[in-house]
Amino acid sequence: MDQSKEQRILNSVSYNAVKGDPESVINCIDKYCSQYEWAMNVGDEKGTILDKVVEEADPSVALELGTYCGYSAIRIARLLKPNTRLLTIEFNPEFASIAKEIIEIAGLSEKVTILEGHSEDIIPQLKKKYEVETLDFVFLDHWKERYAPDTILLEECGLLRKGSILLADNIIYPGAPEFIKYIRSNKRFECTSYPSHLEYMKVEDAMEKAVKDPGAAAMLF
Numbered sequence: 001m002d003q004s005k006e007q008r009i010l011n012s013v014s015y016n017a018v019k020g021d022p023e024s025v026i027n028c029i030d031k032y033c034s035q036y037e038w039a040m041n042v043g044d045e046k047g048t049i050l051d052k053v054v055e056e057a058d059p060s061v062a063l064e065l066g067t068y069c070g071y072s073a074i075r076i077a078r079l080l081k082p083n084t085r086l087l088t089i090e091f092n093p094e095f096a097s098i099a100k101e102i103i104e105i106a107g108l109s110e111k112v113t114i115l116e117g118h119s120e121d122i123i124p125q126l127k128k129k130y131e132v133e134t135l136d137f138v139f140l141d142h143w144k145e146r147y148a149p150d151t152i153l154l155e156e157c158g159l160l161r162k163g164s165i166l167l168a169d170n171i172i173y174p175g176a177p178e179f180i181k182y183i184r185s186n187k188r189f190e191c192t193s194y195p196s197h198l199e200y201m202k203v204e205d206a207m208e209k210a211v212k213d214p215g216a217a218a219m220l221f
């Protein structure tokens with residue numbers, strides 16, 4: 001049976017990347033996906049925005065929705081401090097298994113836990129089953145029509161605190177209009193748009209940052 005594109009990405013990382021070096025894994029995936037086969041990794045241009053927001057959040061517990069091949073999980077986890085962790089939810093079992101191997105090659109398996117299943121099923125389990133109190137940072141990069149309902153679900157499950165930072169990919173392309181409508185009209189979130197481009201393409205895209213109750217967090221210190 002022919003290999004999948006995701007398996008070919010893993011082959012390229014396994015052959016070309018330096019084991020234990022997250023930067024070399026990131027560069028290898030970006031090189032492969034810009035030169036040979038486009039794939040829906042966040043990419044280097046939007047990845048730089050992701051890096052800056054992760055550094056701003058300096059999370060103890062981070063959540064990613066939509067692991068895919070693990071590219072953004074590696075970008076996030078490589079910036080995390082000791083004794084902090086990233087939980088990432090992936091619905092597609094093949095993607096989850098490929099991501100696990102690529103994250104292992106990057107040497108970040110200790111910091112990243114891949115949870116296989118639907119975000120709407122796993123989010124309600126985070127507190128009890130995965131010992132999460134609240135989430136400091138959430139990266140939304142799964143089905144675009146799930147961004148809004150899953151943000152509401154995170155709230156309902158008491159997983160967001162004052163100052164929790166959400167960052168959403170693909171606001172322009174493929175687009176997440178319901179999420180933008182919801183989050184920008186919600187007074188409890190302070191939103192910022194970061195114009196960019198679709199990964200590996202000249203197509204316009206953007207990321208949206210939403211900070212929960214920012215003022216309140218600031219008043220605490």
Ligand SMILES: Nc1ncnc2c1ncn2CCCCCNC(=O)c1cc(-c2ccc(F)cc2)cc(O)c1O
Pocket residue numbers: 040041042065066089090091092117118119120141142143144146169170173174198199
């Ligand atoms: N309920 C759940 N829970 C967890 N995972 C779940 C889920 N439900 C689904 N999934 C699994 C995620 C499915 C992939 C999500 N990402 C995308 O769909 C995506 C697509 C493009 C794209 C752009 C131009 C094109 F021409 C074609 C595609 C770019 C991106 O950056 C993307 O993130």
Ligand SMILES: [Mg+2]
Pocket residue numbers: 040041042141169170
């Ligand atoms: Mg995306």
